[in-house]
Amino acid sequence: MSTSADTHDREEGLAFQPKFDASGLLTCVATDAGSGDVLMVAHMNEEALRKTIASGEAWYFSRSRNALWRKGESSGHTQRVVEMRMDCDQDAVWIKVEQTGAACHTGRRSCFYRAVRGGEGGPGLSLVDAERLFDPADVYRK
Amino acid sequence: MSTSADTHDREEGLAFQPKFDASGLLTCVATDAGSGDVLMVAHMNEEALRKTIASGEAWYFSRSRNALWRKGESSGHTQRVVEMRMDCDQDAVWIKVEQTGAACHTGRRSCFYRAVRGGEGGPGLSLVDAERLFDPADVYRK
Numbered sequence A, B: 001m002s003t004s005a006d007t008h009d010r011e012e013g014l015a016f017q018p019k020f021d022a023s024g025l026l027t028c029v030a031t032d033a034g035s036g037d038v039l040m041v042a043h044m045n046e047e048a049l050r051k052t053i054a055s056g057e058a059w060y061f062s063r064s065r066n067a068l069w070r071k072g073e074s075s076g077h078t079q080r081v082v083e084m085r086m087d088c089d090q091d092a093v094w095i096k097v098e099q100t101g102a103a104c105h106t107g108r109r110s111c112f113y114r115a116v117r118g119g120e121g122g123p124g125l126s127l128v129d130a131e132r133l134f135d136p137a138d139v140y141r142k
Helices: A004-012 A046-055 B004-012 B046-055
Strands: A026-032 A038-044 A059-062 A067-070 A079-086 A092-099 A114-117 A124-127 B026-032 B038-044 B059-062 B067-070 B079-086 B092-099 B114-117 B124-127
Touching (some): A026 B038, A038 A046, A038 B026, A046 A059, A046 A067, A046 A079, A092 B038, B038 B059, B038 B092, B046 B059, B046 B067
Parallel strands (some): A026 A092
Antiparallel strands (some): A026 A038, A079 B114, A114 A124, B026 B038, B079 B092
């Protein structure tokens, strides 16, 4: 169990002490270094975090595929890391990236291509910035 | 188990179908509607998501306190939601907010007040935009 001294050190210190969750993962938010838009939210394990820092290219850990993954390794749509920030309790990182092409596997620049609208009968979605930059059927073809 | 038809519908459809994790949570990224900076990464359960949409103010679910939480209820540092976006697989939301004061419980505008630097001997952190807008000891005093 963490003590309040541990917490203070993790929040105020300059030591790199990533706090991985029970599955060994951090949350990572990638934003477009140019526009500031959020491109995607994904996860990094210790190895993905280490490789990202060492290479300056984004690596993630895919929970669905249970595998380390260099962003763009299938699609060519890589992410060059311009800056990495750590949050207060060191369980989330923010990377500002230069995105080649599209971040989303659906072909959109960002994964966040739908806005949530309130309304009678419950919330709904509407497309925003939803133009496809590539056709997933072409890019991920086996 | 989800089918590929379910996946297609969730990714391409306009129906609001949030995909909560095993703990009943979505990941939420809050960015500053003005600067575009990432302010914080937190979680929403179904009730927090519903209250956020209905009220236009950010509500979260605190995993450490196991409690619903209106952002700013202790500190007064509320978040007015300007826009909410859902990601491709509907397990993460991005809110652009007008932040009153500071988002971080440490008193900083953003939780991401430290940059990660690579280097010999391993990565380290350095302070960036780390000015405190309030003293947590005053704000969270019992």
